[in-house]
Amino acid sequence: MADFLVPGRITPHDDAERRLNGPIHAERHVRIICVGAGASGLLLAYKLQRHFDNFSLIVYEKNPEVSGTWWENRYPGCACDVPAHNYTWSFEPKLDWSAVYASSKEIFNYFDNFARKYRLRDYVKTHHQVTGAFWNHQKGGYDVRVHNIRDGQEVNDHCDILINASGILNNWRWPAIPGLKDYKGTLLHTANWDDNVELEGKHVGLIGNGSSGIQVLPTIQPKVKKVTTFIREPTWVSPVQGLEQHVFTDHEKVEFSSKPGVLTDYRKFVERGLNGQFGIFLKDSQTNSTTHAYMKSQMISKLQNPYLEERLIPQWHVGCRRLTPGVGYLESLGKENVEVVYGEIERISEHGCVCDNGQEYPVDVLICATGFDTTFKPRFPIIGPDGKNLQDEWKDSPESYFGIAAAGFPNYLIFLGPNCPIGNGPVLSAIECQADYMMKLIDRYQTHNIHTFHPKPEAVKEFIEFKDSFMKQTVWADPCRSWYKNGPTGPITALWPGSTLHYIEALQELRLEDWEVKYVGNRYAWLGNGYSQTELDPTADWAYYIRETDDDEPISRGRRRKLLTKSGTVSAQAGLNFAGDIQAKI
Template identity: 70%
Template sequence: MANQIPPRTGNPESDAQRRLLGPIHAERHVRIICVGAGASGLLLAYKLQRHFQNYSLTIYEKNPKISGTWYENRYPGCACDIPAHTYTWSFEPKPDWSAVYAGSKEINQYFEDFAQKYHLHQYIKPLHEVSGAYWNEKQAGYDVHIKDLNAGTEIVDSCDILINASGILNHWKWPAIPGLHDYKGKLLHTASWDDNVELKGKHVGLIGNGSSGIQVLPTIQPHVSKCTTFIREPTWVSPVQGLEQHKYTEEEKQDFVGKPGALTEYRKNVESGLNAQFGIFLKGSQINSETSDYMKELMKEKLHNQFLEEKLIPEWSVGCRRLTPGVGYLEALGEENVQVVYGEITKVTERGCVCDDGNEYPVDVLICATGFDTGFKPRFPIIGPGGANLQDEWAKQAESYLGVSAAGFPNYMLFLGPNCPIGNGPVLSAIETQADYMLKLVDRWQTHNIRTFSPTKAAIQDFVAHKDFFMKRTVWADPCRSWYKASAVDDTVTALWPGSTLHYIEAMQELRLEDYEIGYAGNRFAWLGNGYSQTELDETCDWAFYIREYDDDLPITKDGKRKLLTRSGTVTNHSAPVGITGAAQPKI
């Protein structure tokens, strides 16, 4: 096409000459490899397909099917812990969710339907696991090593830009308990569930009261003869006010389909409610205090047990760990066939668990709901210029640029990297923001003769310093055990963004190229091309588009653009954000 130029040759002078074949901003071919076909990888494929022309994309996925964590996690009760109508892409609603908190099978199907609708499978190679990525200086890209899990062979592919969409909740781990694998009964992990195991009528042991354990217990409790659940620390378990579980009626679902605007209005109300809750995470805010009081009373009401109230209701602030709605969990703890053992498991024997009370608790089946390795260290070597390995760089503490890139690793980006808003609010909104940001960089690479781009160390150091300063005033810094932190309970917060999800969306609207080291393929102005504009080579364009009867320009200022984008002036019933003029109440 007239506005495109052939792929690079690897020779800067030759490539610069090729630029003269096309007009200003001619799009050179870009080859992208993406690791992972979960939510992020699928969105990347969709947006590339929608907005770009001169590209090639391959997504390598280690599983036989797409959807990432929603394909892998199928333990009893597995569900999303935020409302389902906010767990969709902003442009792709689903009117027939069964309930506020939908199960993993429904969510998996949503992403399957999304991929089918937009023909995204054409980009995906399942059962292909990336084992390493190595910077190729001559080609200014990565040689990516991939294991073909079907054939048992290794292949090598190359790309100009490498995008890691493998996520952080995909590398499960057994708990570090002595003797765990000496156990002679059936040992299960929630993230590697065996559907063939029958729990009905069995005495089941359940280790953990994080999100997975909280979902498992009420699901299996009615069917097992007994469940002994091992809990070592308190946690806040209850939906935030206004976000309680609800099963949608057929009438409601029909309204979502048939009444114009009904579903959009409902989705906006739920999303606005979640966005209004950022004040929960700020120490000393009114909304945090009121939410703590509300959840404490709700937990007491559901537990009806003074011992459990004393052990399970935390002293640390609401939000220090990820909030879990815990549908039916607290009630299940009080059922006759549930035994709560509070404390540390000192070892596992052939029969069951020995705890720090000195007792052994034999069980027929032992379920470990102990989560994932949530460190940001890549699962495979990523070798940059000079041989640096990002695994080593991020071994102790991961530091990224705005959650999407790393210093010293050019042409590499990742979804849900360190200090992005994975727990600050609606996560799919953040993923959309990251995809848009990445593709702005891809567009810049394509149209401005860029050879390499990577954030500077100075920019990342300044970002991390600002983040650490901000985190001091949040509940995330409280002394609780949380995967939000690098390691210890008092360690730096590495998983969360220093602000709200809306704050992140606004921060990522524009590229700050002053924060990047940019290398060019020859003359940096080669993108000026052959002297022609794109406009005059398009015979369908108005070649005098700037001649008007009045000034209808879009806003130039950042504030003007924000007001236009967010439809400022059209909404009058929001409460003011906490910390500005008052307390924002969570409401749906």
């Protein structure tokens, strides 16, 4: 038994042999490497620490701090478009958010404090960037190559299980506009912000009207001499009804912190509202039609400009692109020191932007709010047992299993991979769900003589077929330009075919029939020497199953779901029109 407690001593074949001398489900040591210490990587560390023994974990983070995108993004007005009290882990509320939509600095502090509270930094190596992972045929697992950014040294490491938590919105890119390098003014990207640049009194150019551009404009407009904002396409901008911006008063903060249940009730109210929005994404649903009419009226009211209304209010359905609250954005477009240029930028000159109307627009500072590489292709080579590189496999069409794994790449797991619910509803709830699923896989690996596990190719193929069929009925299939998909009419690669609650239920238990599992030695070596774990614990009740009443948890899925979701404890929830939409179709 002692060997199971000592990291690094046991080869896969040794493990299978020594299991025969130990009890059923002996817990071998598992070494895990995680790439990225953003929200997902920190949650992984927390879950492993809380639920597992006999493991080692190292989290390699390229930045000097944890929190990922919330450390990297510091541009003016940077905030989250999810209500702050619900941009937390379900088990770790924050009592004193300043407003419904909180700043990136506040969000960074939340995850930083989370890491400090639970000593998660003990697992993290900052200034270390993973540059490659290569399957080791002799040991199993991956040889991982890491670049120490501080001293330039290369580090070689090895793990049984590799987890990629590097995220989707962190690999920023310059716009593909000719002449960008010719510009002689100050050039900035929202995701690589220079805090030393002074904008006061400057003529600023702003490229992009995605989430970042929408946040930047109302923040800089009051203090700059002029803003010329370059917009090439319409987008829906307005808070969904009931989730408008609101600054919390001192009284509300006291209520949240001192009265039991007040904050939980508020969080549940908001979460129900977020989960009740999925109908927005179904074409011709009641929820979509209602939201479309509401947001169009809000945009007209805030723009007060027929020219801009005609160009900025989309013809496609609400939700085709990611919805953004856009606090103050539409109103800013009408300010005296704001000029809106609608159309394509043909090239960048030394002085500014030359547009398709033939006019040059000189600016002192040019801000590119042009987003990220959202192709899902890994940032570094991942070489599987057959020599294939996942970068090549996912170059054109990233196809995952439920957004967490790739066929042919064993012992490799992903947070927020292709076709997970990153835009379907509350995203942190989905990340928690993914982490729990990974814990179940790791537990299975640790307590059995498993050598490799990865999703079967046919399982991934059929999942993609189901996804593509489902997406035809969604607004995401409209011909808008969105990072959710590969081109305006291409397949939807970012989103889950259902709601976030749907995803959580889909991942509640392992479907091992979808996984290719290979063992070392006899697949039943985990049965061991005939003794149970209970018999090795002198403090355990060796007759624990003898009781006076049947207090077992429900065995059927339906009964378990009702118990878990506290069915019958909440009155009929208004506004959840999706349920009505579905019932009408059944």
